Amino acid sequence: MARSKGKTPYIYIDSLPALNEALARLRDAPVLAVDTESDSLYAYFEKVCLIQFSVPGVDYLIDPLAVDATNLGEFFAEARYEKVFHAAEYDIICLKRDYGFTFVNLFDTMLAARVLGWKCYGLGPILQDRFEVHLNKRMQRYNWGTRPLSEEALDYARLDTHFLLPLREVQLAELQVQNRLIEARQAFQRQARAEPTPRVFNPDDFWRIRGARELLPFEQAVLRQLYILRDRHARRLNRPPFKVISDATLIRLAQECPAERRSLGRVKGLSHYMRQHAGDELLEAIGTGLKAPYPVYPRNQRNHRDEATLARYEALRSWRKKMAAARGVELDVILSNSTLMALAKQYPRTAEAMAQVEALDEWQRGMYGEELLRVLNNRSAPD
Numbered sequence: 001m002a003r004s005k006g007k008t009p010y011i012y013i014d015s016l017p018a019l020n021e022a023l024a025r026l027r028d029a030p031v032l033a034v035d036t037e038s039d040s041l042y043a044y045f046e047k048v049c050l051i052q053f054s055v056p057g058v059d060y061l062i063d064p065l066a067v068d069a070t071n072l073g074e075f076f077a078e079a080r081y082e083k084v085f086h087a088a089e090y091d092i093i094c095l096k097r098d099y100g101f102t103f104v105n106l107f108d109t110m111l112a113a114r115v116l117g118w119k120c121y122g123l124g125p126i127l128q129d130r131f132e133v134h135l136n137k138r139m140q141r142y143n144w145g146t147r148p149l150s151e152e153a154l155d156y157a158r159l160d161t162h163f164l165l166p167l168r169e170v171q172l173a174e175l176q177v178q179n180r181l182i183e184a185r186q187a188f189q190r191q192a193r194a195e196p197t198p199r200v201f202n203p204d205d206f207w208r209i210r211g212a213r214e215l216l217p218f219e220q221a222v223l224r225q226l227y228i229l230r231d232r233h234a235r236r237l238n239r240p241p242f243k244v245i246s247d248a249t250l251i252r253l254a255q256e257c258p259a260e261r262r263s264l265g266r267v268k269g270l271s272h273y274m275r276q277h278a279g280d281e282l283l284e285a286i287g288t289g290l291k292a293p294y295p296v297y298p299r300n301q302r303n304h305r306d307e308a309t310l311a312r313y314e315a316l317r318s319w320r321k322k323m324a325a326a327r328g329v330e331l332d333v334i335l336s337n338s339t340l341m342a343l344a345k346q347y348p349r350t351a352e353a354m355a356q357v358e359a360l361d362e363w364q365r366g367m368y369g370e371e372l373l374r375v376l377n378n379r380s381a382p383d
Contacts, residue, residue, distance in 0.1 A: 010059040010158045012149075014066035022053070022060045023071060029055035032075060033084045033164035036091045037157055039145035044234045044241070045199075048098050049144035054161035061157055065147065070099055079105045084164045086110050086123045089194045097196035106188045109164055112171040115184045117328040123160065130170065131163050186363040203228050207297060209247045215254060222289030223254035229285045233278060245274060257286050312376060313344035319375045323368075335364065349377055 013019050026032060033054035040046040051069060053060040062069060075081045076095070083103070085091055087110040095101045113121035120126060127133040139156040149157075175181040206212055206220075206227035215223060227250065234241040245253075249269035258264050261279045274282070317340060324331045342359035354360070354369050 008057065008059065008162065010061060010154070010162075012061045012063065012154060014063040016067055019062065019067045019071070022062070025058070026053060026055060026060070026075060030080065031055075031082045031084060031165060031168070033161040033168075034091070035085065035157070035160040035164075036094055037142075037144040038094050039143060041141060041240060042143045042145055042243075044238045046094075047145070048094050050149070050157055051095075052157050052161045054158070054165060056165065059158040059162050061154055063149075064098075065145070073099060073101045076101045076103050081105065082107055084109065084168050086160070086164060086167075088188075088191050092192065092194045093196045096194075103192040106192050107168055108188050108191055109167050109171060111187045111191060112168075112175060112184050114330060114333050115180050115187060116171065116174050116178065126167065127159070127163055130167065133159065133163065135159060182363055183367070186361050190361065201231050204295065204298065207295075209250060211247075211251045213297060215251070217294035218290060219254045219257075220295050221292045222257060222286050223250060224295050225285040225289035225292065226250050226253055226282070229278070229281055233274075245270065253282070253286065254289075257290065259283065259286070309344050309347075312347065313341055315375050315378070316340040316343060316372070319371065323371075335360075335368070339364075343372060343376065347376060349373070 011018070011022065013022055033052075035052045036048050037050040037052075038046050039049050048064055048069075051062040051064055051072065053062065062072070076083060082105050084107045086108065088106055088108045092103055096103075109126070110121050110123070113126065118126075120129065124135045124137070127135060136152065136156050139153060142153050142156070144153070172181070175184050203224060206224050209223070209227070212220060212223055226245075230241050230245045230250065234244045237244065246269055249267065252267055252269065256263070256267060258267060260283070261275070264270060264275050264279055264282060316335075320331055320334045320340065323334045327334075339359040343357060346353075346357055348354040348357055351369060351373070354365060354373060357365075360369075
């Protein structure tokens, strides 16, 4: 189903013949712009709901809810195709989770912008600044799992990839001028290794709710039971937990501790559906919480690291801050916090030991290795 917006057509693919035709066209393109849309704001078990590809002359919007998208894996796994994303990590994680795809030869326009020191690296500001294109911010909260997708949604989705190829050309030129292309390529490779993590419910994550630590101990015990109940219903309804009962309403329930159904009706923010279909369970959870032992806030593991490790970590952070300021980039463009902590814990004191730090890639060791050893060995910088 081909449609046109301006001069470039976009094709919505929801049938096998249309998909096969698109695959033939994509196989002739050495560089592909890619994006995905998922329904994380509307489902407990989120899924990829749209996969966009752009090549010169056409934008494809592939509906994985209507056609089997597994054949797309060949493009992501083969090095002869360069895949251009913007902020690839989430897309990679979702595609690996849903399809088991592997990824090589990526170009991430957001990472490139950060390596280059661009002040704005979100896609919306970049498109507005570089191409005078305005993305509809309302569509960021669109339910991509609904069908049929609106014309407004389809146009928004195609814009997410339509300008990535010309943007890549601009960034490639700048990376080469700044002699930062190798650094960027290494960052892209690290991005490709992002892995999905299984969603595991931890009842003690209720501590992350804003206001939980300010509750009285018995209220915290009630909140924990309500948090468990909310997750159970969210799974059953396949809805995000915050859309079953908001965090603020959980806090109010824990503070008010209603003891009968009529009292539930006076709790602000509690939906009619939950009062009608889960009222007894809510009251039972509150009762269980009132009898339960008081939960204990988990101790900060960082505070239990030895002082020498923390001192090395802080020294590395100070060094990184100076490096980032000198280049005009954000701190983690130099090295991430997790990499700094790995260095502080492993404490390499020689080049040979530095080579064993898996948190560093080859480029980072070559660029920063001597400086890192100087900081770790507490030596002053040479004059």
